[in-house]
Amino acid sequence: MNSTKAISYVEALNQALREEMHRNHLVFIMGEDVGELGGLFKVTQGLLQEFGSDRVIDTPISEAAIAGAGVGAALVGARPVIEFQFMDFMTIAMDQIVNHAAKLRYMTAGMASVPLVVRAPICAGIGLGAQHSQSLEAWFVHVPGLKVVMPSTPADAKGLLKSAIRDNNPVLFLEHRLLYAQTGPVPEGEHLVPLGRAVVRRAGSDLTVIATGRTVHLALAAARLLAAEGTEVEVIEPRTLKPLDTALLSKSVKKTNRAVVVNDGCRSCGYASEVVASVMEECFFHLDAPIQMVCTKDVPMPVSSTLQKEVMVSEEDVVRACRTALAA
Amino acid sequence: MGISRTCQPPASGSEPISAETRLEWYTCMCTIRAFDREIITLNRAGLVAGTAHLYIGMEAIAVGACAAMGKSDLLTSTHRGHGHCIARGLDMGRMMAEILGRADGYCQGKGGSMHITAVSQGMLGADGIVGGGIPIAVGAALGLRLKRDDSVIFCFFGEGAVNQGSFHEALNFASIHRLPVIFVCENNQWALSAAFAKTTAGQSVSGRATAYAMVGETVDGNDVEAVFLAASEAAQRARSGSGPTLIECLSYRHEGHSIFTRQEIRPSEEIEHWKRQDPIERYRRLLIAGQIATVERLKEIESEVRSDAERAVMFAKNSPEPDPATALSGVYE
Secondary structure (H helix, E strand, O other), rough: OOOOOEEEHHHHHHHHHHHHHHHHEEEEEEEEEOOOOOOOOOOOOOHHHOOOOOEEOOOOOOHHHHHHHHHHHHHHHEEEEEOOOHHHHHHHHHHHHHHHHHHHHHHOOOOOOOEEEEEEEEOOOOOOOOOOOOOOOOHOOOOOOEEEEEOOOHHHHHHHHHHHOOOOOOOOEEEHHEEEEEEOEOOOOOOOOOOOEEEEEEOOOOOEEEEEEOHHHHHHHHHHHOOOOOOOOEEEEEEEEOOOOOOHHHHHHHHOOOOOEEEEEEEEOHHHHHHHHHHHHHHHHHHOOEEEEEEEOOOOOOOHHHHHHHHOOHHHHHHHHHHHHHHO | OOOOOOOOOOOOOOOOOOOHHHHHHHHHHHHHHHHHHHHHHHHHHHOOOOOOOOOOOOOOHHHHHOOOOOOOEEEEEEOOOHHHHHHHHOOOOHHHHHHHHOOOOOOOOOOOHHOEEEHHEEEEEOOOOOHHHHHHHHHHHHHHOOOOOOEEOOOOOOHHHHHHHHHHHHHHHHHOOOOOOOOEEHHHEEOOOOOHHHHHHOOOOOOHHHHOOEEEEEOOOOHHHHHHHHHHHHHHHHOOOOOOOEEEOOOOOOOOOOOOOOOOOHHHHHHHHOOOHHHHHHHHHHHHHHHOOOOOHHHHHHHHHHHHHHHHHHHHOOOOOHHHHHHOOOOOO
């Protein structure tokens, strides 16, 4: 067993990058301000000094070229990890991510392989407004050929990022910026969390809450509150949004017969809808109540903290949805 | 047995181009044309899976540029990619099978004409998105550098791509990192129905190189030797660490945009003008005038390439439809 050490989510990501860059000289980092500055959120801090400018590349503000260059480098056997400063900026690189990275393996019957990791912070919470606050994971989950990962703890941030870098498929690695400063125990050295496996964060028998990223912590807080009232909530975190570990989700819902799905994306055609659809298909006859969804409201994210709070998912929203699911 | 051509560079860069090499280039250009002509027939018979964009009229660019490539060099191509594939030595039987959507195609029927790829031969892929391959070529160059591989990469695209953001982002990126990329713009004057003159400020592709601090050159894209010389110099520059080059090859497509869109809006006088500049006819005249080949020898070559193209068609027609089960496999490793 590895010894563990309490470090932050950002430090865990940094550790994963450093370890993988030591392990394989073909792993390299590319993005805006990732070198000298160490990344806007400090995820790549110190890596330029340690690995040099061939492997930590500060790029111009050219999102399409960054993504395209990532695809091209991956095609010739390198293992690029590209950073977008905000997930919103991926919209400028959609062609390369969606039409190229995702499809090349299939279109070429396996001749082309794109082992590319695309990292970005997601969601709101620090008042950056409508163009720096989106959780667009559903867009990418929709595209065959991409894997989508979203860790909620420092340990998973490290273990999933290491697995993503070793994966031979393009992986979107989404980090919630409100989690960056969160600390937790992280195994030192080799620590891999396999892609495609969900985890039970808290066991319970009365209701299943399936939550992603930051909202896992809201779900756990809600579960503690409801436990004080005698209700045992089971909290499940997919961790990998695609491919989704539907088996673990269904197993839980078939046991509790009630479910709430929580996600930081907007509600319409959002990731929560997809989870609900999967659960419905497999668990319909086990359900005692309609599944509840808790999502970001369908409005662009405002800046004022008062307004932002109205739009974002809150612990109270999760508690309310749980009560609705329990009451029916 | 595969059906393929090679277009080798001359034995030594400084030597005059040998008669043998010239005949090889002529053969390769004729092969591309014969191959694409078969597609017109196959399309009439309803056998083409989807669409195809014919390279007829532009053969000198692929042959001249690919002749400047070394064995380990790479290329990215476009939706109009058959010429690059043949000049790079891909098997025409497997290419045609892909165009018909058959199991023996390069992509086993999943890619079609617009996505023919042969990674083992350095062909990183044709591409269905205008300008999509340009940043990919730049990234491949970056990857090669990381691997301490001194190969260079040829990046083909049409003049329609130079108004895409990806073109500008990629050229800037390649230049600041002095990456070994040879940007080959095939300016055939028309992007579907959009005339170059009406859609492109400055009226020059190579002129845009100045803004990105790289060498830019416009060549007669219907002159295979002019293309070869420009491509060779650019490749040498790339290999010596002097960074990328932008070559604009002026040419014209004889056919419509694609086998789907054959409606012609280009002026007939313009089409006739360019047909008189046909790269194959011009080279033919040069080979005869220079006593490099007799009319009889060239006729033999033309008949050989037609029979090769017919063999490719036979191979494709005899190739089975893909197993339906494969439709759902191979999305992930």
